[in-house]
Amino acid sequence: MNITMNHGAGGRVMHDFIQKSVVGHLGNDLLTRMDDAAVLDLPAGSRLALTTDSYVVHPLFFPGGDIGRLAVCGTVNDLSTAGADPLYLTLAFILEEGFPLADLDRILASIAATAREAGVRIVTGDTKVVERGKGDGIFINTAGVGAIPAGVDLSTHNARPGDVILVSGPMGNHEVALFAVREKLPFSTSIESDATPLNHLVQRLLATTPEIRAIKDPTRGGVASALWEICEHSGVAVTVDEESLPVDKEVRGVCELVGFDPLYLANEGKLVVVCGPEAEGPLLEVMGPGAARIATVYRGPAALTMETAIGGRRRLSMLESVQLPRIC
Amino acid sequence: MNITMNHGAGGRVMHDFIQKSVVGHLGNDLLTRMDDAAVLDLPAGSRLALTTDSYVVHPLFFPGGDIGRLAVCGTVNDLSTAGADPLYLTLAFILEEGFPLADLDRILASIAATAREAGVRIVTGDTKVVERGKGDGIFINTAGVGAIPAGVDLSTHNARPGDVILVSGPMGNHEVALFAVREKLPFSTSIESDATPLNHLVQRLLATTPEIRAIKDPTRGGVASALWEICEHSGVAVTVDEESLPVDKEVRGVCELVGFDPLYLANEGKLVVVCGPEAEGPLLEVMGPGAARIATVYRGPAALTMETAIGGRRRLSMLESVQLPRIC
Numbered sequence: 073m074n075i076t077m078n079h080g081a082g083g084r085v086m087h088d089f090i091q092k093s094v095v096g097h098l099g100n101d102l103l104t105r106m107d108d109a110a111v112l113d114l115p116a117g118s119r120l121a122l123t124t125d126s127y128v129v130h131p132l133f134f135p136g137g138d139i140g141r142l143a144v145c146g147t148v149n150d151l152s153t154a155g156a157d158p159l160y161l162t163l164a165f166i167l168e169e170g171f172p173l174a175d176l177d178r179i180l181a182s183i184a185a186t187a188r189e190a191g192v193r194i195v196t197g198d199t200k201v202v203e204r205g206k207g208d209g210i211f212i213n214t215a216g217v218g219a220i221p222a223g224v225d226l227s228t229h230n231a232r233p234g235d236v237i238l239v240s241g242p243m244g245n246h247e248v249a250l251f252a253v254r255e256k257l258p259f260s261t262s263i264e265s266d267a268t269p270l271n272h273l274v275q276r277l278l279a280t281t282p283e284i285r286a287i288k289d290p291t292r293g294g295v296a297s298a299l300w301e302i303c304e305h306s307g308v309a310v311t312v313d314e315e316s317l318p319v320d321k322e323v324r325g326v327c328e329l330v331g332f333d334p335l336y337l338a339n340e341g342k343l344v345v346v347c348g349p350e351a352e353g354p355l356l357e358v359m360g361p362g363a364a365r366i367a368t369v370y371r372g373p374a375a376l377t378m379e380t381a382i383g384g385r386r387r388l389s390m391l392e393s394v395q396l397p398r399i400c
Numbered sequence: 401m402n403i404t405m406n407h408g409a410g411g412r413v414m415h416d417f418i419q420k421s422v423v424g425h426l427g428n429d430l431l432t433r434m435d436d437a438a439v440l441d442l443p444a445g446s447r448l449a450l451t452t453d454s455y456v457v458h459p460l461f462f463p464g465g466d467i468g469r470l471a472v473c474g475t476v477n478d479l480s481t482a483g484a485d486p487l488y489l490t491l492a493f494i495l496e497e498g499f500p501l502a503d504l505d506r507i508l509a510s511i512a513a514t515a516r517e518a519g520v521r522i523v524t525g526d527t528k529v530v531e532r533g534k535g536d537g538i539f540i541n542t543a544g545v546g547a548i549p550a551g552v553d554l555s556t557h558n559a560r561p562g563d564v565i566l567v568s569g570p571m572g573n574h575e576v577a578l579f580a581v582r583e584k585l586p587f588s589t590s591i592e593s594d595a596t597p598l599n600h601l602v603q604r605l606l607a608t609t610p611e612i613r614a615i616k617d618p619t620r621g622g623v624a625s626a627l628w629e630i631c632e633h634s635g636v637a638v639t640v641d642e643e644s645l646p647v648d649k650e651v652r653g654v655c656e657l658v659g660f661d662p663l664y665l666a667n668e669g670k671l672v673v674v675c676g677p678e679a680e681g682p683l684l685e686v687m688g689p690g691a692a693r694i695a696t697v698y699r700g701p702a703a704l705t706m707e708t709a710i711g712g713r714r715r716l717s718m719l720e721s722v723q724l725p726r727i728c
């Protein structure tokens with residue numbers, strides 16, 4: 073059974089598909105009402121965090137994840153970086169005519185499992201279908217709403233001189249896992265995407281210390297782009313210590329082979345955390361093995377520099393051109 | 401200048417595009433912060449309405465609107481039907497490599513103008529690019545957040561026997577305008593889409609009477625599908641009076657020519673309102689000329705029936721197959 077234009081027409085076929093497949097996997101008291109907008113409560117006194125991402129990853133299924141897991145993790149993680157407790161997600165499909173319903177079912181099951189893992193509910197959605205050749209199987213958009221408790225104020229605008237910057241684990245696994253499966257690299261089948269919802273980790277970090285200024289999830293553009301954004305938004309200089317950068321051995325091997333720089337590779341389950349220097353130890357302990365302090369914040373103007381392993385210094389720029397397209 | 405894969409890579413090209421084109425058109429103090437999630441305030445004591453839609457309309461520009469206007473109106477209107485005051489929108493693009501930047505700029509200008517008309521702010525977004533042949537120029541997703549004042553409770557689950565059902569103006573203009581431009585019908589160039597943000601009208605209706613039970617915007621599947629949903633959700637029988645149905649003369653002409661049923665045609669600027677019988681007069685007056693009482697609610701079981709102009713009765717079903725694909 074495959075998707076037809078009628079699955080997006082607003083009539084009986086679409087209605088039955090949503091009732092059986094979507095509600096079957098994702099049903100909760102809010103989604104099941106099926107009004108055009110979900111009506112939600114927010115904890116009193118909290119501010120709202122709102123984010124969105126579309127997912128066009130290729131291939132749809134890859135070691136460590138799939139487009140559905142990514143669509144939940146990416147949006148949950150963007151909310152988490154604002155210090156928000158992710159509560160509600162929207163879910164919108166753009167399906168290509170002919171897409172196998174069995175694949176869609178597998179993706180819906182993954183979305184449901186990942187949402188349970190993160191503790192978020194999918195409360196409203198949309199399905200559109202485009203003609204064969206006008207899409208690429210399935211694109212997903214999720215938007216997310218979270219509640220930011222009073223007193224929490226995380227922003228890439230908040231870094232200040234003297235702060236240190238931590239990363240929660242090795243870099244590049246998501247993008248290299250996609251590269252390996254696309255290129256059918258024979259020796260790297262053990263590299264898996266790190267796609268993970270990070271909200272529980274963020275809540276543990278926030279409970280550890282009030283000295284966290286900013287959290288970023290280094291997705292497209294990698295850790296370097298996250299650091300670059302912190303420099304620019306906060307008007308500070310950041311110096312990276314090359315020797316401290318955590319990279320798994322197999323990921324490093326692929327990078328050396330094909331010329332990828334792990335600092336620019338996408339992650340889907342890692343955090344970059346800016347904090348006061350006294351918070352470094354406690355936060356690294358919560359993050360666990362693999363986490364590392366990778367950089368220090370100095371007075372501006374905004375600049376991103378790396379102290380290299382051989383004792384030199386070089387300027388890091390933004391990602392200039394795509395290493396691998398459609399990684400999320 | 402056309403979209404390249406680098407516009408979606410998370411590096412310098414994407415950053416410059418967003419700063420110049422997106423922020424240039426849509427900039428406000430919230431969007432300009434450019435954190436991964438926007439941090440927002442909601443009026444104290446209000447509940448939250450959340451909705452999403454993707455837009456894949458073809459062609460991108462049509463009489464009376466374009467994909468950008470549609471992407472704002474559709475989401476604003478879904479929030480409005482919950483009785484919410486629409487406040488914040490997300491905006492996510494899936495662009496096909498090679499898409500002309502001039503067209504994107506025109507769409508962004510339309511989004512900005514429509515957001516101003518509706519009084520909503522675009523506070524966060526996302527840009528993805530897929531390879532040539534894997535998309536269709538541009539797909540847009542918007543999600544929206546609105547605040548529902550205390551005491552407002554609109555839902556298609558709330559209709560009760562004795563209620564009447566109104567429509568705010570003539571049916572089918574959006575879908576027939578798209579059909580006319582796609583088929584290059586020579587005689588119907590004056591038919592325009594009705595794409596309009598309806599939040600201001602909904603606020604005026606809510607200020608008129610507390611006797612409104614439900615509001616629907618009859619988009620895909622048309623007025624018949626909206627009525628069908630009310631029947632099913634509220635467990636009531638609804639009888640439509642065929643003679644009362646408002647349809648513009650030119651729209652009726654196209655329908656007769658090609659066999660479309662206006663009851664199933666998509667609208668993007670109309671409301672279906674369920675209300676107590678005493679509210680009919682005041683609400684029709686606020687809606688203005690073109691509005692009409694089209695149906696009455698009876699005790700269930702759920703059923704949708706039409707009293708035809710020639711005195712018969714027939715059962716109305718859900719839309720069984722698509723009249724025109726990709727209308728929104």
